[in-house]
Amino acid sequence: DVKVTQSSRYLVKRTGEKVFLECVQDMDHENMFWYRQDPGLGLRLIYFSYDVKMKEKGDIPEGYSVSREKKERFSLILESASTNQTSMYLCASSRLAGSNTGELFFGEGSRLTVL
Amino acid sequence: GENVEQHPSTLSVQEGDSAVIKCTYSDSASNYFPWYKQELGKRPQLIIDIRSNVGEKKDQRIAVTLNKTAKHFSLHITETQPEDSAVYFCAASLGPGGYQKVTFGTGTKLQVIP
Numbered sequence: 558d559v560k561v562t563q564s565s566r567y568l569v570k571r572t573g574e575k576v577f578l579e580c581v582q583d584m585d586h587e588n589m590f591w592y593r594q595d596p597g598l599g600l601r602l603i604y605f606s607y608d609v610k611m612k613e614k615g616d617i618p619e620g621y622s623v624s625r626e627k628k629e630r631f632s633l634i635l636e637s638a639s640t641n642q643t644s645m646y647l648c649a650s651s652r653l654a655g656s657n658t659g660e661l662f663f664g665e666g667s668r669l670t671v672l
Numbered sequence: 673g674e675n676v677e678q679h680p681s682t683l684s685v686q687e688g689d690s691a692v693i694k695c696t697y698s699d700s701a702s703n704y705f706p707w708y709k710q711e712l713g714k715r716p717q718l719i720i721d722i723r724s725n726v727g728e729k730k731d732q733r734i735a736v737t738l739n740k741t742a743k744h745f746s747l748h749i750t751e752t753q754p755e756d757s758a759v760y761f762c763a764a765s766l767g768p769g770g771y772q773k774v775t776f777g778t779g780t781k782l783q784v785i786p
Binding site: 588590592597598599600601602605613615616647651659660661663664665666 | 673678681704706708714715716717718721761765772773774775776777778779
């Protein structure tokens with residue numbers, strides 16, 4: 558069973574704080590993604606990575622950065638948290654090649670509240 | 673970039689009736705169209721997917737159809753049951769596998785009334 562684990566289920570931070578969201582997958586997947594989920598807006602892609610140390614901007618990268626130092630770990634960083642970054646953050650992973658499906662495996666989500 | 677529109681945003685049906693959710697995409701290069709189901713408080717999970725070389729795919733009570741010319745695809749659920757109540761997301765990508773950016777629709781909240 559694929560397992561994608563997000564380090565924190567619930568976080569409360571103050572405006573201006575630096576926030577780290579960690580994600581680890583155990584299936585040796587090449588692709589990893591960070592989405593944010595907001596009511597009425599669906600799942601919006603922040604960043605994704607298809608290899609160690611590689612990263613690509615998604616649709617809403619502003620205010621975020623990412624780090625992928627190891628294949629299994631993909632971190633989302635909010636350098637200076639703002640109230641409009643209050644959201645549910647979902648990490649996902651998928652296989653790059655050798656698969657007949659592009660299925661994304663999601664973590665349980667990290668609900669971030671910025672006060 | 674790709675833009676995926678999804679309708680309706682909410683849908684209520686009586687148990688046993690059918691439900692249809694429709695999506696359109698903008699990038700004609702997209703060739704992989706998955707559907708995800710997210711139950712309340714849980715993570716999204718893939719329920720069915722279709723590639724652009726196939727017009728229709730079925731899996732028991734769910735089916736997906738794709739019209740490449742019109743750039744739209746639909747999810748059909750027949751004989752709905754209360755456990756079908758969830759939020760459904762369509763998506764499009766240059767996949768499966770490979771260097772893929774997956775773009776999601778805004779979701780449809782389906783309520784099946786017993």
